[in-house]
Amino acid sequence: MQSSGSKRRGAAEDRLDAAFQALGDRTRRALLARLAAGPAMVTELAKPFDMSLPAVSRHIRVLETAGLIARSVEGRVHQCSLAAGPLQSVEAWLGHYRRFWEGNLDALARFVEAEGGEPRTRPRSRHGR
């Protein structure tokens, strides 16, 4: 199976890689969960964690690089907020699998329920092929 004309979509995939990598850490997921409730300053974000401010800052930087959060600076105050874009592409990618499995389970349901003496699902369009 050769590449059928589609050009490298490297940038989009790099972003997805970065998003998955950033999400593969419970501290960073906790930071995102906190930011889902609203923007917060870095010092506020660090408070619940039993780690140094620089350590938390490193996690924040990973999230920022992955585009999962945005940071605004006013004077010396760094405020972070959630950026939804990459999360949506992660969700979209999982969505392909979800649709596959949902379609597959629908097909299974049609198969066994039609056979089970209660053929009340719609006629099958697959003609057993």
Added chain:
Amino acid sequence: MAADATRPGAATPMGTLVVRRTIRAPAARLFAAWTQPAQLKQWWGPESVVCVDAQIDLRVGGRYRIANRLPDGNILWIAGVFEVIETPHRLVYTWALEPIAGPPERVTVQFKAQGQSTEVIVTHEGIPSVPIRERHELGWQGCLDGLAKFLQSGAGGA
């Protein structure tokens, strides 16, 4: 019952997908439909996919291969090895698309009796973020788009 998959934002590890469906049939019936090639071939695949071959060696360490004919005519093989077989409650097997090599994904299928019905729970783990492009080029994307259309048309919501 609309397939109520994981809610976005639920505490599911990344790269893992859970899809559930309650089907009016006993667990043993569904287990057989899932594991016997002659039966599997009759239903496997979302609407735009036709299962043209299935080989299933149903024992721990046994292999399976399922041939999926995509709308563009290409055949996509899904293959793997059974890791757990608990008739008729649970199956665990690895999952890989051939001829693409990659870290194996893992599928767990549970059949939970609920009165006259059975809840089928598919847990697909290890969903990679990398080989998207390759998969798209195999036509998987087209097939899934077809599937999405099918589901949105209401045909899948019976």
